[in-house]
Amino acid sequence: MKFSVDRAVLLKALAHVQSVVERRNTIPILANVMLAAQDGALTLTATDMEIAIVEAVPGVTVTRTGRTTAPAATLYEIVRKLPDAAKVELDHAGGDAPLALRAGRFATSLMVLPVEDFPSMTEGKLPHSFQLAPSLLRELVDRTKFAISTEETRYYLNGIYLHATEVEGQPVLRAVATDGHRLARVEEPLPEGAAGMPGVIIPRKTVNEIRKLADEAQDPIEVRLSDTKIRFTFGAVHLTSKLIDGTFPEYERVIPRGNDKILTVDKKAFADAVSRVAAISSERSRPVKLSLKQDSLTLTASSPDQGQAEEELDGGAVSYGNGPIEIGFQARYLADITDQIESKVEFRFADGSAPTVVVDASKPEALYVLMPMRV
Amino acid sequence: MTREAAPPAPVPVPVRKIIHVDMDAFYASVEQRDDPALRGLPVAVGGSSARGVVAAASYEARRFGVRSAMPSLTARRLCPDLVFVRPRFEVYRAVSEQIRAVFAEHTPQIEPLSLDEAYLDVTENLQGIASATEIAQRIRAAIRERTGLTASAGVSYNKFLAKLASDHRKPDGLFVITPRMGPGFVEDLPVGRFHGIGPKTAARMNRLGIQTGLDLRQQSLAALQAEFGKAGAFYHAIARGEDHRPVQAHRLRKSVGAETTFSQDLAEFAALREALRPLAAKVWEHVARHGLQGRTVTLKVKFSDFRQITRSQSSALPVGSLAELEGIATQLLGGVLPPPRGIRLLGVTLSALGGERDGAAEQMTLAF
DSSP states (O other), X not given: OEEEEEHHHHHHHHHHHHHHSOTTOSSGGGGEEEEEEETTEEEEEEEOSSEEEEEEESSOEEEEOEEEEEEHHHHHHHHHHSOTTOEEEEEEOSTTOOEEEEETTEEEEEOOBOGGGSOOOOOOOOOEEEEEOHHHHHHHHHHHHTTOOOOGGGGGGSEEEEEEEEETTXXXXXXXXXXXXXXXXXXXEOOTTOTTOXXXXXXXXXXXXXXXXHHHOOSOEEEEEOSSEEEEEETTEEEEEXXXXXXXXXXXXXXXXXXOEEEEEEHHHHHHHHHHHHTTOOOTTSEEEEEEXXXXXXXXXXETXXXXXXXXXXXXXXXXOSOOEEEEEEHHHHHHXXXXXXXXXXXXESSTTSOEEEEETTEEEEEEEEOOEEO | OOOOOOOOOOOOOOOOOXXXXXXXXXXXXXXXXXXXXXXXXXXXXXXXXXXXXXXXXXXXXXXXXXXXXXXXXXXXXXXXXOEEEOOOHHHHXXXXXXXXXXXXXXXXXXXXXXXXXXXXXXXXXXXXXXXXXXXXXXXXXXXXXXXSXXXXXXXXXXXXHHHXXXXXXXXXXXXXXXXXXXHHHHHTSBGGGSTTOOHHHHHHHHHXXXXXXXXXXXXXXXXXXXXXXXXXXHHHHHTTTOOOOOOOTTOOOOEEEEEEEEEEEEOOHHHHHHHHHHHHHHHHHHHHHTTOEEEEEEEEEEETTSOEXXXXXXOSSOOOSHHHHHHHHHHHHHHTOSOSSOEEEEEEEEEEEEOOOXXXXXXXXXXX
16 A cells, blocks of 8 residues: 555544544554555544544545555654645555655654454444534534533433424424433424434444534535444544443433523623632532522522632523522533523523523523532 | 348340341342343343453352352353343332332331342331331332332341341241340351351361351450451351441441453553543542542452452542542552553542531432
């Protein structure tokens, strides 16, 4: 195998694929990227056995076809450090011979491992397919990702649950994540072709990878899935991931319907006040207390070692017309939600110890449920 | 002639009524309850992968010698038809709450040992039932009715004997050890069967010619203390069927730990250090969430031949940050390197925990 390619083009592709490679893996071949040069095209492949990413690299001059595998992180580091305009030549004589890399006066050789040992995630059929605009994918991910559980015993919560459903007769594509303390639910109109898709749980690492790829995407992203695998195609990049084999809980049951005490508050004023008040305590497990009266919201936090802090928001930023409530939340949980809200936050309370619903007053398609702390 | 004064009457020590309740093959029974296709089959709950370990075995599987904590490969060799089922801890926890609710109808004095096992002190009980045996029967019946699962119960006058009793008629049994039977019951028992005497201590006792409870009883307190240190007094007491440990309804958690078995044995410092990080993070997350503080960090290392060592470090002040926890664990790791052979498992534990910090608020959870 022998080919040459612009450093910038190779770097971009390597950045995508090396990101999937597991840093802490114990199987040597999984640290490698597979390079395959055929008929004027280069393909890079990397996998951690859960995710496989395949990227076709454009603008490659192939002088000898062939395939090999080389350490992904090292190759990426080297290419990253080459000068911007460099032309990179990669040459592999075959078999155990090292992979030679030349760029200008720089030359290196990398140990290779046999292509035959490189695992392929057998792909099977992906019968359902639809397209998503990059902006929609970003919204679905951003508004739910923070609530994904990291608790391994509840592995079925370690991802985003994506499924087709109906809201008031309108078909929607819905993403849900929860860690048992809070829940995030967001929906978009159901894309054509997604009707009949199974509900799937997309693992956290996959979510992070597609979120990064969505940042660079301009054209609609193609999504194909079965009940065990999902593939996202971003132009020349194909990312295939296993899905979490588990049952997502019946989340609708924990979304309260009857919360009728409504607080609307200016997002920035609220988020800033929470962050100031919470600074008094470095302990995550301490709540910020919200005390509500007619058109007034007082935030307080205290720490036995450090003292206490209080801030009142009133008529200018706050609208509240129900009886007094006191309720405590973890500051970080409040911040995670307000980060996703544009200008007005709407809280719907039942009482001081019941699940609270939070929505973006201008974007009803996203909804959050937050459990208070027992103070 | 003067009559000698009568010896003072012994202060009557009220006889306690202790019940030990133990669910039968708990995880496996839950799986067989929920999936009729598993009934009658040898079932192991746990990972079936090459490195997995059996968390629980059904009675059908136990007949083949399959035991909990056994490597899945060994279990598979003993019982080629063994059916592996992935554990569903959230279901076990829910069942555990059901059985604790049953206990709570009789006494607030409940000391849970795990999800499926607890001591109850029913000397005074909420329904005023005089017979502890009667209470144990009612508890077993209620558990069966509400969960569809069977439990074994042991009734006696202390925790040690109650536990022996629940083992005696397992599964689905009830056994009572009365104060009169106590000392005799222990006599014939091999010391290895005593709860509180592990396999290592049992082997040591055997080497000293102590095979049974009777042999143990014939040892003087001084001799046992000389040989076994602090534990000597406990052995001296249990050999007589005596155990004064109270049922501790609010036993504080003593340690928080996490461990992982690698898919391939590791030996390199860099890889091992990397492997420690998620473990420390997991321990720290729990500690932070529950507002706990701990002073002792323990590193557990299991080698490819299953030999296991632990290394600990205690400090005067609680470990204050994740970075500190990770630093101490890494330092302990440095002390065992280079390892004599590949390392298959690492564990990190934080112990010497202080109670929850005063006034710590508790995060409520969504009711899935």
